[in-house]
Amino acid sequence: MSYDALLWLSFGGPEGPDDVRPFLENVTRGRGVPPERLDEVEQHYQHFGGVSPINALNRAAIDAVRGRIDLPVYFGNRNWHPMVEDTLAEMKADGVTRALVFPTSAYGGYSACRQYDEDILRARAAVPDAPELVKLRQFFDHPLFVESFADAVRAAARDFADYRLVFTAHSVPVSADKAAGPPEEGGHRYSRQVAEASRLVADAVGAPEHDVVWQSRSGPPQVPWLEPDIVDHVEALYDKGVRNVVVCPIGFVSDHLEVVWDLDTEARERAQELGMGFARAATPNDDPRFAELVAELVAEHLTGAPQRKLSDFPVAGCTANGAFCAPLCCEPAKRPAAGTAR
Numbered sequence: 141m142s143y144d145a146l147l148w149l150s151f152g153g154p155e156g157p158d159d160v161r162p163f164l165e166n167v168t169r170g171r172g173v174p175p176e177r178l179d180e181v182e183q184h185y186q187h188f189g190g191v192s193p194i195n196a197l198n199r200a201a202i203d204a205v206r207g208r209i210d211l212p213v214y215f216g217n218r219n220w221h222p223m224v225e226d227t228l229a230e231m232k233a234d235g236v237t238r239a240l241v242f243p244t245s246a247y248g249g250y251s252a253c254r255q256y257d258e259d260i261l262r263a264r265a266a267v268p269d270a271p272e273l274v275k276l277r278q279f280f281d282h283p284l285f286v287e288s289f290a291d292a293v294r295a296a297a298r299d300f301a302d303y304r305l306v307f308t309a310h311s312v313p314v315s316a317d318k319a320a321g322p323p324e325e326g327g328h329r330y331s332r333q334v335a336e337a338s339r340l341v342a343d344a345v346g347a348p349e350h351d352v353v354w355q356s357r358s359g360p361p362q363v364p365w366l367e368p369d370i371v372d373h374v375e376a377l378y379d380k381g382v383r384n385v386v387v388c389p390i391g392f393v394s395d396h397l398e399v400v401w402d403l404d405t406e407a408r409e410r411a412q413e414l415g416m417g418f419a420r421a422a423t424p425n426d427d428p429r430f431a432e433l434v435a436e437l438v439a440e441h442l443t444g445a446p447q448r449k450l451s452d453f454p455v456a457g458c459t460a461n462g463a464f465c466a467p468l469c470c471e472p473a474k475r476p477a478a479g480t481a482r
């Protein structure tokens with residue numbers, strides 16, 4: 141098979157104060173997120189002038205990839221401009237017939253993998269005679285991903301003689317995590333892959349102990365999400381006598397708003413109030429190894445080279461035109477209909 145482009149598919153974020161509310165409405169449409177939560181999150185964005193760093197970070201990462209592969213690279217998002225539908229229309233107009241897709245998430249699960257397939261389905265439905273789109277695989281245990289985080293942890297920890305290493309990823313509803321992966325596997329693919337990536341990074345830096353916790357919980361309060369939350373965990377560590385914390389946002393590939401608000405603002409402030417040392421490891425972002433990783437995933441796909449991976453964990457995500465990884469892999473969590481008594 142030959143391909144004539146790479147589509148960089150990401151989450152998207154607002155780039156000015158007036159973008160914030162419509163962006164949040166796109167993210168949460170039909171998802172049962174209470175308006176109070178939206179008001180709160182809107183304030184996080186407005187605190188930074190309504191600008192999320194995510195789009196600029198994606199553009200910089202794309203520039204770094206452009207020098208490393210022979211395909212033109214296009215940029216499209218799920219929730220904000222450039223919207224993936226518009227990008228796909230532009231690709232079609234440029235004569236692209238078949239493209240690889242790099243989703244900016246390393247993991248399986250509904251929000252981290254399946255939802256990008258849904259974006260592909262939606263975009264192709266919006267463009268007549270749409271190009272074929274083949275999504276690249278998950279990469280949570282790729283050596284370049286692990287090494288990049290390991291170096292970032294070492295750099296963040298350089299001022300601490302002793303510290304506790306804490307990994308974070310975006311929380312999801314417990315029911316969605318349970319449904320993550322092919323049904324016969326028993327679920328939890330997202331949280332298990334997050335735990336495995338964390339273990340690999342902790343091993344690489346030689347951390348004697350580490351924790352995996354969650355951040356950025358959304359949804360109505362009565363619905364259970366993965367816990368504990370990072371801020372609560374910082375307090376629990378303090379109570380156990382831990383005095384320095386290094387937080388590694390293993391669940392993300394860039395320092396976007398959920399990272400700069402929930403970690404660099406909220407968790408850091410709580411740690412400082414308690415008199416704890418706090419440092420946050422960088423995400424792969426502008427590490428050249430991240431661009432190298434994307435180029436390697438493209439080359440692996442084109443040549444059929446063996447997958448470079450550090451664990452025996454199942455890796456999926458590579459499907460054509462928005463197909464499931466396996467039948468019914470990572471179905472969304474069943475949400476109670478609005479107004480239903482529970």
Ligand SMILES: CC1=C(CCC(=O)O)c2cc3nc(cc4[nH]c(cc5[nH]c(cc1n2)c(C)c5CCC(=O)O)c(CCC(=O)O)c4C)C(CCC(=O)O)=C3C
Nearest residue numbers: 151153167171181192194245251252310312358396397398
């Ligand atoms: C697993 C996962 C990832 C990692 C995989 C990946 O990277 O794709 C991720 C990434 C991100 N999440 C982001 C932002 C938001 N996520 C929200 C809401 C939600 N995220 C969820 C899950 C995830 N999210 C879920 C289950 C919800 C509830 C609504 C629903 O059921 O879908 C909301 C709504 C408001 C709120 O927080 O309540 C916002 C604003 C940004 C961009 C930040 C920026 O602008 O810089 C990024 C990269």
Ligand SMILES: [Fe+2]
Nearest residue numbers: 253465469470
């Ligand atoms: Fe999947």
